Amino acid sequence: MTPEEENVTSNLITSLYVFMLAGFIGFEVIRRVSPLLHTPLMSLTNALDAIAVVGAIVLVGEHKSTLATVLGTVAVVAAMSNVVGGFLITDRMLKMFKTSKPKKP
C-alpha cells in the first residue's frame, strides 16, 4: 500500500467506528419515539438524510469535470427538494397533534 492508500484506509476505519456508534444512538433514540409519531419520524429522518446535499454542493462547486457538475447539479436539486418538502410536511403534521388535557401553566 502507498502511504496515501494507508491514510485512506485508516480514515475508513475511523468512519466505521463513527457509523457503528451512530447506529447505536439511532437505535436507542428512535426506539423511544411514540408510535403516534412514526409518520413524522419518517419524514423528518428523510429531511435530515438530505444532508447529502452538502456533498453534492462541493461536487458542483469544485467543477472538476462537466460530468461531475451536471450530475452534481441534479443531485443538489433532488436533495434540496427533500430538505424543504421534508421539514415543511413534518411541521404541518406535528402542528395537528393536540391533546384534550388542559396545558399546565
Add this chain to the structure above:
Amino acid sequence: MTPLINETFIQITYLVATALFIFALKWLSAPSTARRGVWAGELGMLLAIGGTLLYQGIVDYKWIVIALVLGSIIGVPLGLVQMTAVPQRTALSHACGALCVALVGTAEYYLRAPNVPPFMMAVLSMEVILGSLTFTGSLMATGKLQEILPQRPITYKGQNIVNLALLAVAVIAAVILVLHPGQKHLFPLLIGIPLVFGVLMIVPIGGADMPTVISLLNSYAGLSAAAMGFVLDSKLLIIAGALDGSSGFILSVIMSKAMNRSFANVLFGAFGQVQASAVAGEEARTVRSATAEEAASILAAANSVVIVPGYGMAVAQAQHKVRELYDALSKRGVDVKFGIHPVAGRMPGHMNVLLAEADIPYDKLMDMDAINPEFPQTDVALVIGANDVTNPAARQDVGSPIYGMPILDVDKARTVMVIKRSMSPGFAGIDNPLYYLDKTLMLFGDAKSFVGDIVRELAGSGHA
C-alpha cells in the same frame, strides 16, 4: 480566512449540525416537544449548508445557486400535499434522496478512477448499487400508492431466481471493480442493473405490504447516504445516514411484526395470491344488521366506546364525521377512545396523522398493546373501514393465512359494530368470522354517510 481556519470552521458547523440532528430525533419522542425537534433539524441543516458554501475549493457558485433555488421550489408543493397522500410523498422523497446519492457516487468514481483503493471502491459500489435500486424501487412504490400502477402483486414463475441472479451480476461486477478499479466499462452495470432490480423488487409486492416496504426503502436510503459519507469522508453524512438507516430498520421490524411476516416473506412472498381458496366452500351464515337509529341508541347507552379505524375510513374521507361522532358521544359522557393497529394506514403511524388532522386529541389514540387489555371492559367496539386487523381467525384458526398476526381484540367487547359496504371480503380476500358473532351488528353503508347518520340520530333528542 486561511485554508486551515476555513476548514476548521466548516467542520465545527458540521459538528454542531450533527448534535442538532440527534436532538431533533430525541425531541420527536413525545408530541409536546416534537416541533422543537423540527426546528433543531432545520437549524442544523442551515448551518451545514451555510458552512459548506464557505468552502474555499468552490470555484463557481452559479449552478449551486440555481440548483438550490430550483430544489426549494420543487420542495414546497411536496411539503403541502394532503395528509392522505403522505405515504406516496414519502416514497417519492426516498427516491429523491437515493437519486442524489447515486449521482454523487457516479461522479466521484469517474473523477477518481483508476486511483481508488479497494476498501473505498467497495463502499462506493455499495453507495451506487443501494442508491440506484432505492431510486427505482421508491418510484414504483410511489406509483402503487398513488394508484397509477396496479396495487395487486404481479408474479411470474422463477421471479425470485431472476431477481437474485440480476443482483448477483451487479455484485460480481462490483467485486471485479474492487480488484481492478480501472475497469471503467463495468461501472455502468453498477447503475443499470440495480435500476432494473428496483423495479422488479416492488412488482410482486401488494398494496397491503406497503407499510413494510416503505420502511425498508427508508432504511436503504439511509444506508446509501451513510456509504456516501464513507466515500467523501464526511462524518456528518455517515451519522445522518446511520440515523435514517436505523429508523427505517426499526420501523420495518415493527411493521413486519404487525403483519406476522418476515422481511424475506414480504419481499419474496407476494401476499394476496394464495387466499382465494380460503373464502370458497364457506356455507352461507347469517349476520345481524342494524340501522343508524339502532346504532345510535346503543352508542348513547354505552359507558365506553372504542373506535377502530382502518384505511377504508380514510378512503371514504370519513375522519371529520368520526370527529363529530367523537364530540357527540363525549358530550354525553361516553368515554371514547381509538384503537389503532400499526398497519392501519398506508405507512407507519399514518392513521394517527389522519385522525389528528380531524382534530381528535392524540391522548385518545391508543396503540394496539395499550388498547387490547381494555376491550373486555368496553361496551361497544365500533369498527370503521378495518377488516383483517380485527379478524379473530388470526388468533384461533391455525389454517388461516393470517394466523398469528397480532390483531385488535374487538370480539372481546360486549357489543361489536362494523360499518362496511357489503359482505365482500377485504383487501387480503380473507373471510372474517367476527361478522357472524351473535354480539356483532353489521352496519351496511358508506362509512362517511353512515357515521353522519348516527351523528344526526344522536343530535335528535330521542336517546338522551
